Amino acid sequence: MQLILSEEDRKAVIELRRLNILMDVKGHLLDQKKGIILISCADGDQFYDIFSQKAMLQKEHCGTTRIHTFSWNGGAMRLASDSPANKSGRSICRDFLDEIRDARAMKSIDTIALYSHAPCGKARSCDLNFIRALDLQMSAKTKIKAENEGVHVACFCHIDYGHKKRTYFISREHWFQWRHIFV
Numbered sequence: 001m002q003l004i005l006s007e008e009d010r011k012a013v014i015e016l017r018r019l020n021i022l023m024d025v026k027g028h029l030l031d032q033k034k035g036i037i038l039i040s041c042a043d044g045d046q047f048y049d050i051f052s053q054k055a056m057l058q059k060e061h062c063g064t065t066r067i068h069t070f071s072w073n074g075g076a077m078r079l080a081s082d083s084p085a086n087k088s089g090r091s092i093c094r095d096f097l098d099e100i101r102d103a104r105a106m107k108s109i110d111t112i113a114l115y116s117h118a119p120c121g122k123a124r125s126c127d128l129n130f131i132r133a134l135d136l137q138m139s140a141k142t143k144i145k146a147e148n149e150g151v152h153v154a155c156f157c158h159i160d161y162g163h164k165k166r167t168y169f170i171s172r173e174h175w176f177q178w179r180h181i182f183v
Helices: 007-018 046-064 076-081 092-106 121-125 130-147 170-182
Strands: 023-025 037-042 067-071 111-118 152-159 167-169
Touching: 007 023, 007 130, 037 046, 037 076, 037 092, 046 067, 046 111, 046 167, 067 092, 076 092, 076 111, 076 121, 092 130, 111 130, 121 130, 130 152, 130 167, 130 170, 167 170
Parallel strands: 037 067, 037 111, 111 152
Antiparallel strands: 023 167, 152 167
């Protein structure tokens, strides 16, 4: 069953676009020459579009595709240790972070793309709205960078509007400025 974007999340996307927090993707700005580690949700209604778009941008940027994927229900938000998407008492966050470290070592890839998407069934099952899911994604970015010297991490979100799908880059600078003002 394909989910529909809630009115609350639709309004949040519009506001984040207005504030230049969600920006158009410019593939050439992300160094993907050695490949990319893609961390996304496993949602069967969204994954193909996310992966295809990432492959197209990478091919335009460096002439080939080299994408190492990690795809779990909830994607990037599962990397935040305080994520309600992780079951209490389980170390999925630690295991996931170790897998990323191992992939970097095995594949010599230093660029990571963290993806969230809306609507997301895992987020809904945990009563997380779009803003809270992005909070967790940004927390995951901070954690990955703290544990992996020299890594480049970019955050993206994929929105299924129903009649079209779009991927946006999430400006970390604008996100934290906005959250600081309104938290």
